[in-house]
Amino acid sequence: MKIKEVQDRLIKIADVMKENKAYLQDLDRAIGDGDHGFNMDKGFSFVREDMKAEYKDFKDLFMKVSMDLISKVGGASGPLYGTFFMKFAQGLAGKDEMNKGDFTKAFKDGLDGVKQRGKAEIDEKTMIDVLEPVANALEEGKSFDDIVKLAEEKKDYTKELIAKKGRASYLGERSVGHIDPGAMSTYLIIKTGLESLW
Numbered sequence: 001m002k003i004k005e006v007q008d009r010l011i012k013i014a015d016v017m018k019e020n021k022a023y024l025q026d027l028d029r030a031i032g033d034g035d036h037g038f039n040m041d042k043g044f045s046f047v048r049e050d051m052k053a054e055y056k057d058f059k060d061l062f063m064k065v066s067m068d069l070i071s072k073v074g075g076a077s078g079p080l081y082g083t084f085f086m087k088f089a090q091g092l093a094g095k096d097e098m099n100k101g102d103f104t105k106a107f108k109d110g111l112d113g114v115k116q117r118g119k120a121e122i123d124e125k126t127m128i129d130v131l132e133p134v135a136n137a138l139e140e141g142k143s144f145d146d147i148v149k150l151a152e153e154k155k156d157y158t159k160e161l162i163a164k165k166g167r168a169s170y171l172g173e174r175s176v177g178h179i180d181p182g183a184m185s186t187y188l189i190i191k192t193g194l195e196s197l198w
Contacts, residue, residue, distance in 0.1 A: 001197070003061060007051040011051050013192045014051075017043075021038065021040070023184075024037030031181075032181060037181075040185050047064075047069070050068060057094050057095050061089075066089060067082070070086075083113040084111070085110065120164075125180045130183045130190065133150055133154050134150065144194045144196070144197045148191050158179055158180040
């Protein structure tokens with residue numbers, strides 16, 4: 001996969017965030033601050049604009065995505081997604097093509113960064129509930145179509161969990177029955193970014 005192809009995917013992700021802004025708002029209104037859709041749309045609107053530029057390698061590209069999300073997005077999601085893309089970028093210096101092995105390692109680095117920053121683990125009703133199973137499936141060599149299905153299942157599974165992190169954790173058992181907004185936006189990014197890849 002070449003840089004231009006990835007830029008096109010990131011533009012599609014920005015479009016999907018805009019299309020799902022109201023839905024993400026509704027999910028977050030139920031158990032959080034009610035601004036997740038606004039924040040994700042805002043952050044990725046800057047990403048969309050920056051995809052018009054040229055980048056010398058994938059590290060350069062994903063560091064720009066990271067900086068857009070960290071500097072422009074409010075709440076917890078900006079720093080967390082920004083950290084994911086920052087760590088994702090680290091091992092891609094000098095690469096202007098990315099194969100599945102490169103992507104798998106970068107994704108695991110991104111997951112590790114989010115876990116370190118957010119101090120969250122699996123089954124705590126966060127984006128980790130989607131990110132970690134996807135990282136494991138990549139390492140197991142699963143097909144991208146299977147990984148997208150897995151991400152959807154894990155996003156839906158957060159409905160059954162009690163929130164242990166963030167504002168949703170204040171609700172305790174009342175957080176059950178609601179999909180985690182971060183898990184949903186993570187699923188949307190994975191679905192749009194990975195569908196029919198390689």
